Amino acid sequence: MNNKFLLQDLVQSILETNDLDKKEVETFVRAYFAVIERALFEEEYIKINDLGKFSLQKVEARKSVNVTTGEAFEIKAHYKLAFVPDVKLREIANKPFEHLEAVELDAEPELTQDEAINPNKPITKEDNIMEKKEKTVFVVTDKPAANEKKTPPAPPKPKKGKLVAWIVFVVIMCALIIFALYKTLSPDTKVQLPVDDVVTEIEPTTPAVEETSAPAPKVVDPSSWETLKVVRLERGKRLTLLAQEYYGNKVFWVYIYEANKDQIKNPNKILAGTKIRIPKADPAVINAKDPESVRIAQEKETKYRAQFSK
Amino acid sequence: MRNNEFIRAVRLESKLKKEKTVLLMEALSASISKILSEGDSLSIQGFGTFELKKKNERLSVNPSTGKRFMIPPKLLPVFRPGISLKNKVKNFGSDEQ
Structure with a gap:
């Protein structure tokens, strides 16, 4: 482990596998690397079976700042060498970890999931x-x-x-x-x-949500509201953004969610392209200027967050 | 340059017979694989170093399904060009113009 082999050791190691002349092997090895280098500068690309591909890649000029002086300067366009190991070589090298496979983790607690999901989305x-x-x-x-x-x-x-x-x-x-x-x-x-399936999780908890929001006398059921518009959810867009757009406050996404419960299993993970029905806002319930309605929406929000963070 | 062209070029460079060149090609690849698989590195003077790099395990999320995967750690063979080769590569474009 962690020994540094030099050209001589490589020659030695080749000699062990066959009975060739040491000098021949050495000239061969030197020629081998000399040709790789030459080919690189002539064609910018060389592929060797069982070893990999070497290629020259252009790095465009870019601006940078001198860390000590704060002076701006330009890094000139240059080339760099890229090596992509052959699949065979990669498999041999990875032998110790060969048995490991990517594991899906969704049975784990939510906190890590949230950390994992958020990097995909703009974190506000x-x-x-x-x-x-x-x-x-x-x-x-x-x-x-x-x-x-x-x-x-x-x-x-x-x-x-x-x-x-x-x-x-x-x-x-x-x-x-x-x-x-x-x-x-x-x-x-x-x-x-x-x-259990997500659906079964939702069903028992939703009545609980309604009960707790009961301190506000109105029983709100956005699914019965008139439709204002049907929107196809774009990639990267979220219910909160829609709520901001149509109701003037992010918090009211809960009502959009409630109106589309049959479509959305988990408001944290909605497939792009899902058709979202935006209910017409009832000014008694959805009013960005009314702190009370914002508070009720916030309560609902905490409920849902807790529900879907399990 | 492709593999067969490469074999030919090495043959011309080393002035060895064709069979020997092909044989040595395989032996050399096998030797490099063996050296790397034992966790050792191989440095060729004036060219560069072949070595193993360990990539740690990481979390990955499928953006369309939101499923999370733990990608296991792996050992990756990498090549670090030596200083002289690196500088030659770096100045490659500017020499031409």
Whole structure:
């Protein structure tokens, strides 16, 4: 490993495989590399079986800045040498990692997924905020479990009598056992959820969304709204952009999503070319100038973010 | 330049017989493969260095489906031209004009 072989060692290694004259082999090896070099400058391209391709590639002139002085200067157009190894050579070199294959990872927690998806899309400040929100949501869902553990031990402190203390102790033990059982059981049930089809995930959660937005008295169902326009989603475009365009605030993408639920399985991943129905805005619900309607939309947004980040 | 032209050019350059040249060609490729597969590097004075480079594993996302893939690490043979060759290549265009 990590030995540096020189031309002499190469000659030696060739000699091991056949019984040729050492001098002949050496002249051959020198000729070999001399010809590669000559061919490069004559034709800018040379292909050798089992080894690879060498070629000269032009690098266009470009502007640069001297790092120390800050002075602008131009890097002149020049050539560079490119080597593309032959498939055979590549396979031999990659032997140690040969057995590894690209693995699809969608059963993993969402945080990494978000990091992976976002680089594809222009990252706006809002996105960063969203991510932060998501993270906090994540933490919050974990906390109740932790609290359950911590709160039960509190009661023993006020000592009213041995009997009471004993009862409390038994109750705590029961609670802990139930909690432990729940914990050991829950991973199985949790594992099943992501495996289920996305559709089944959406169905149970949507009523919950409506309920929580119930503090706002109106029950909103954008799918019944009149259609303002049907848009074909372009590459790189997102619901938030459409919402900005048609309703004047990104937050209202939730209503576009709700109106197109049958089309969109996951608002984070919509196929380009999907036909999106933009519902006509009901000024009572969608009003960029009304902080209340923005707030309601934001609540929905956090819900969906949490839902689809699982 | 293609492979058969290359073999011919090397034959003329080294003044060896055709059979020997073909034989040596294969032996040389095999030797380079062997050296690289053992994790060693090969430097040819005045030409450059063949060596292995490890590419780390990375995440890749299929932009149309949004599916994420973990691309495994791999070892890639690379060639680093030596200083003299590199400079010749660099000045290649300007000499011509």
